[in-house]
Each structure stands twice: as C-alpha cells, then as structure tokens.
Amino acid sequence: MRGSFISWLKENRTSVRSAFGMRIVSMGLGSLLGLLFPRLLVQAMGADLYGLWLTFQSVTRLGGLSDLGMGGAIALRTGQYLGQKQDSKLRELLASARSIVLLLSSVCFLAFVALSPWLPRWLKFDSAPGSGSLTLLMIVGGMNVAVVLLAGYFHSLNFALGTVTWPVIPTVLIGQILAPAVQVWLAIYDFPLWVQLLPYSAATIAVGALACSMVKWAHPWVGTIWPLGFNLKLWKELAGTSGWVYLSSIGNAIYFATDRVLILPGFGGAAVTKYFFNYKICDLATMLILTASFVSIPKITQWLASGQEAEKTRALKEVNFLNTAQILMGCTAALGYLAFNDLFIALWQGAEYQMPLSLQIAFACNLAATTGGDAGIQVAGRCGNNGIKQTGIAVGGTGLLNLGLSYLSMRLGFLTGIAIATAIAQIVLSLSLGWITCRYLKLSPLSWSAKSCLLPLAVVGIGGLCRTVLKPDSVAHVIMLVVSFGLILLVAALAAGVNREMISREWSIIKGMLGR
Numbered sequence: 001m002r003g004s005f006i007s008w009l010k011e012n013r014t015s016v017r018s019a020f021g022m023r024i025v026s027m028g029l030g031s032l033l034g035l036l037f038p039r040l041l042v043q044a045m046g047a048d049l050y051g052l053w054l055t056f057q058s059v060t061r062l063g064g065l066s067d068l069g070m071g072g073a074i075a076l077r078t079g080q081y082l083g084q085k086q087d088s089k090l091r092e093l094l095a096s097a098r099s100i101v102l103l104l105s106s107v108c109f110l111a112f113v114a115l116s117p118w119l120p121r122w123l124k125f126d127s128a129p130g131s132g133s134l135t136l137l138m139i140v141g142g143m144n145v146a147v148v149l150l151a152g153y154f155h156s157l158n159f160a161l162g163t164v165t166w167p168v169i170p171t172v173l174i175g176q177i178l179a180p181a182v183q184v185w186l187a188i189y190d191f192p193l194w195v196q197l198l199p200y201s202a203a204t205i206a207v208g209a210l211a212c213s214m215v216k217w218a219h220p221w222v223g224t225i226w227p228l229g230f231n232l233k234l235w236k237e238l239a240g241t242s243g244w245v246y247l248s249s250i251g252n253a254i255y256f257a258t259d260r261v262l263i264l265p266g267f268g269g270a271a272v273t274k275y276f277f278n279y280k281i282c283d284l285a286t287m288l289i290l291t292a293s294f295v296s297i298p299k300i301t302q303w304l305a306s307g308q309e310a311e312k313t314r315a316l317k318e319v320n321f322l323n324t325a326q327i328l329m330g331c332t333a334a335l336g337y338l339a340f341n342d343l344f345i346a347l348w349q350g351a352e353y354q355m356p357l358s359l360q361i362a363f364a365c366n367l368a369a370t371t372g373g374d375a376g377i378q379v380a381g382r383c384g385n386n387g388i389k390q391t392g393i394a395v396g397g398t399g400l401l402n403l404g405l406s407y408l409s410m411r412l413g414f415l416t417g418i419a420i421a422t423a424i425a426q427i428v429l430s431l432s433l434g435w436i437t438c439r440y441l442k443l444s445p446l447s448w449s450a451k452s453c454l455l456p457l458a459v460v461g462i463g464g465l466c467r468t469v470l471k472p473d474s475v476a477h478v479i480m481l482v483v484s485f486g487l488i489l490l491v492a493a494l495a496a497g498v499n500r501e502m503i504s505r506e507w508s509i510i511k512g513m514l515g516r
Contacts, residue, residue: 037180038280039349042273044187049130051269053193054276055261056125056137074101074153076381076388078160079301095229098153102228105149112142132192140194144201151208157215159298170210179203262418266410275415277348278355281341282367285333289326289371293378296322301382316441320497323375323452327496328489330371331459334364335485338460338467339478361464362419366426368456373430376452380433383440390436398429427453451496459492 042050074097081090112119119125120134131137182199212225263272296318303315338360345354381391402425409417430453438445463485470481 037184038277040184041187042349044184045130047273048269049193051264051272052125052131053196054272055264055269056141056193075156075160076301078157079298092229094157094224095227097229098225099228099230101149101153105146108149109142109146112145113139116142130190130192132194134193136192136194137197140197140201144197144204147201147204147208151204151211154208154211154215158211160301170207174207175200175203262406262410263415266413267415271415274353274355277345277353278341278360279363279419281337281344282333282363285330285337286367286370289329289333290374292322292326292329293374297378297382300379304379304382319375319379319437319441323448324496324498326374327372327452327456328493328498330368331456331492332489333371334368334456334460335463335489337367338364338463339472339481339485343472356416357464357467359416359419361460361467362416362423364460364464365457366419366423368460369423369426369430369453372452372456373426373434376434376437376448377430379441380436383436387436387440391433394429394432394436398425398432401425401428427457455492455495459488462488 038050041053045053074094077093078090081087081093116135116138119138125134179199179202183196186196186199216224263275300315300318303311303318341360342354345351377391377395380394381388383390402421405421405424406418409415409421431449434448434452435445437443438448466481466484466488470477470484472478472481
C-alpha cells in the first residue's frame with residue numbers, strides 16, 4: 001500500500017488536478033483543526049493576549065520580506081530556464097542564488113537581534129499579562145524569519161520544477177496541525193509567547209528539509225546545496241528580477257498585515273480577535289481557491305517561455321479554464337460565507353463575536369475579487385520580460401492604496417472601512433493586471449474584466465441584498481436564502497462560460513488520473 005501510494009505520487013508529481021485535489025483534502029483537514037486551535041488559544045490566552053499574538057505574526061510576515069523577492073525570482077528564472085532547456089546557465093544561477101539567500105537570512109536574524117530591545121516599543125506592543133519577554137519574542141521571531149528564508153529557497157525550486165503534489169502532506173501535517181497543537185499545549189500551561197513560537201520554527205526547519213529532499217528526487221542536481229557562487233553578473237540578473245518580485249511581496253504583505261497592525265492601536269486587541277474570527281472562512285476559502293493557480297502556474301510559466309506556438313496555445317487554454325474555475329469557486333464561497341457566517345461564529349466562538357453584516361459583505365467582496373482576478377494576476381508576471389516589472393508596480397501601488405485608505409478609516413473610527421479599503425485595492429489590482437495578461441495573450445480586456453471582476457462583485461452584491469432581506473433566523477428563511485443563492489450561482493456559472501463540454505472534459509481527465 002505504501003509503495004503504491006509513493007508510486008502514485010511520483011507519477012503525478014506535476015499533475016495540476018491531483019495536486020489541487022490533495023491540497024483541497026489536506027488543507028480542508030488543516031482548516032478544520034485551524035478552527036479548533038484559535039478557539040483553544042483564545043480560551044487559554046484571553047482575547048487581548050491572542051490579539052497581540054496575531055499582530056506579532058503580521059510583523060514576522062513583514063520581516064519575511066527580507067529575502068528582497070529572491071525566492072520569487074529564483075522560482076521564475078528556474079522555470080524559464082527549464083522551459084528553454086538552458087541547464088548550464090541554470091547551474092551557475094542557482095549557485096549564486098544560494099549565496100544570496102544565505103547572506104540575506106544571516107543579515108535578517110542579526111537585525112532582529114540588534115533591534116529587539118526597541119522593536120516592541122516602536123510597534124506599540126503593550127506587554128499583556130502572560131506575554132513574557134517581548135525582547136526574546138523578537139529574537140526568536142528573527143530566528144524564525146531566517147529559517148523561513150533558507151527553507152524558501154527549496155520551496156521555490158519545487159515550485160519551479162512543477163512538483164506541486166508531493167509538498168502538500170508535510171506542509172499541512174507539520175506546519176498547520178502539529179505546530180499549532182504544540183502551541184496550544186504551551187499556552188494552556190502559560191508559557192511565554194517566545195516559547196510558543198518555537199514549534200513553528202522547528203516545523204519550518206522540518207518542512208524545509210523535506211522540500212530539499214523532494215527537489216533531489218525530482219531533479220538531483222537542482223537540489224544540491226553546494227557550491228556557493230559569487231558571480232556578480234548573475235547576482236545582478238537575480239536582483240533585477242527580485243526587485244520587482246519584492247515590490248509585489250511588499251504589496252501582498254501590506255494586504256495581509258495592514259488590517260491587524262492598524263486595528264490594534266485604533267480599536268484594541270479584542271477587536272483584532274473579532275475581526276480575525278469573522279474573516280476566517282473567507283481566509284480559508286481564499287487559500288483553497290488560490291491553490292488552483294499555485295499548482296497551475298509552474299506549467300504555464302514553462303509553456304509561455306518555450307517560444308513554441310503549440311505550447312502557448314496550451315497555456316492559453318489552461319489560463320481560461322483556471323480563470324473560469326476560480327470565478328465559480330469564489331462566488332460559491334462568498335455566498336456561502338454570507339449565508340452561514342453568523343451561525344458559524346455563534347457555534348465556534350459565541351454570538352458576542354459576531355460582527356455587522358456590512359463588514360461581512362466587504363469581506364465577501366474581497367474574497368470574490370481576489371479569487372476572480374487571481375488568474376490574470378498570476379499570469380501577468382509571466383508575460384514577457386516586463387511582466388514581473390508591471391506586476392510589481394501594480395501590487396506595490398495597490399498595497400499603498402490599501403494602506404492609505406485603511407489608515408484613513410482607522411483615524412475615522414470606521415472599522416468596516418478597513419475591510420472596504422482592502423476590497424477596493426484588490427479590485428484595482430485585478431483589473432490592472434488582468435488587462436496586462438489580456439494584452440499579452442491577445443484576449444479581449446473588456447470581456448475579461450466583465451467576467452473576472454464585475455461578475456463576482458455582482459454576485460456578492462445581489463447575494464448581500466438577499467441576505468439583508470432574508471435573515472437566517474428561521475428554517476424557512478434559510479431554505480429561501482439557499483435556493484436564492486443557488487439560482488444566482490447557476491446564472492453566474494453560465495455567464496462565466498461553464499458548459500456541458502467543459503464538465504465532460506474535466507470528468508474524463510479526473511477519471512483517467514484516478515485510474516492510474
């Protein structure tokens with residue numbers, strides 16, 4: 001049995017659909033436990049201390065930007081060189097990349113250590129009961145960021161090689177299940193926050209080591225860790241790509257961290273916790289749906305870089321299918337969220353953690369806009385030599401737009417405005433990068449925008465109106481709401497281009513994959 005499963009994994013190493021299915025199952029399991037762990041943590045730590053922990057996680061994510069976009073640059077260049085069959089140049093590039101990653105991780109750790117006495121005060125981290133030494137928390141956070149950067153090198157190579165099936169299981173089991181379970185145990189026994197962070201560092205090291213092994217299994221010489229290279233020309237090439245990737249990373253980090261960082265000083269730690277809980281379903285749904293592009297992009301990158309017309313045709317077909325699938329999944333998730341979030345929160349944490357419907361509609365808009373426009377966003381970075389540059393500018397610019405609008409909302413005391421700001425920025429990003437993708441692939445930008453952005457937002461708008469009129473406070477209202485949402489989804493599926501031929505083709509592919 002074990003041998004058959006390993007053989008299946010090797011055979012389907014680069015299978016987009018098998019990887020997506022495994023990620024859905026594994027992340028679904030991790031998500032269910034992810035609903036349990038925050039509940040246990042907030043009970044063990046209290047809302048204020050847990051809010052501090054959530055905000056600290058945002059800070060370490062920002063610290064992860066210290067790779068200067070190098071991980072994304074390595075993945076992009078590796079995929080392109082593999083598509084162009086330039087193995088000798090790739091060997092030299094990876095040797096120089098390893099030396100840069102080692103240097104950046106060392107500098108990052110030393111910076112956290114040097115600034116640790118002052119960072120908590122600069123970030124307005126008030127020491128909550130049970131938090132322990134915030135200085136030690138920053139030092140361990142720096143160590144965690146450093147190991148994330150080192151492990152990221154091998155994760156980038158796995159991604160470039162198209163190995164999207166193998167990494168699923170250890171990432172979920174170790175990073176999303178085992179590490180949080182250990183943190184819960186430590187929190188119950190009142191260990192300080194810096195000790196509670198250690199399981200995540202250990203998990204990062206373990207998953208990174210497995211990622212290194214996976215690269216060697218797929219492509220032995222690509223997974224070597226020696227020699228280190230110091231080719232200034234190649235450093236410059238990587239820096240030219242990583243600079244724009246870095247700008248994209250900054251923008252994405254702003255999207256992730258802005259809400260928590262601004263809500264803490266503006267509304268308090270308890271508000272961070274409530275905001276986080278009410279966005280939980282949207283966050284989980286977004287991660288699951290974006291997995292579709294994550295497992296598709298490595299092949300699309302190589303097809304676009306090959307220069308062969310047949311390969312570009314395959315890429316175009318895959319992009320269209322990816323876009324349609326993500327639109328439909330995003331609309332389904334957004335309507336499901338609007339229908340059942342209040343019930344979910346009441347059962348999960350208690351009715352006191354519920355938040356206004358207006359905030360939930362803003363969350364649903366962000367979910368629909370993010371998933372509907374993701375295919376265009378991901379492909380834009382692969383559109384010729386300037387694709388990554390244009391993507392970096394767009395992501396960085398809309399990240400700053402999000403930050404500015406969120407800060408204004410915080411100053412006005414308008415909590416829902418922070419969620420609206422994120423949705424507005426995401427809509428602008430989806431439209432701008434979608435047009436770049438259309439121009440490169442010779443598609444109609446108006447048709448793409450209507451399908452990828454306007455359609456999902458219309459679905460959420462009509463769904464929000466139905467949810468306002470039909471409150472799920474009785475069985476009859478719930479049935480009417482579900483039927484209404486079902487009709488909305490049916491119309492949306494037809495408008496997105498779903499038809500019998502598409503369904504039949506996908507079912508044939510899945511049956512063939514399972515048969516192997």
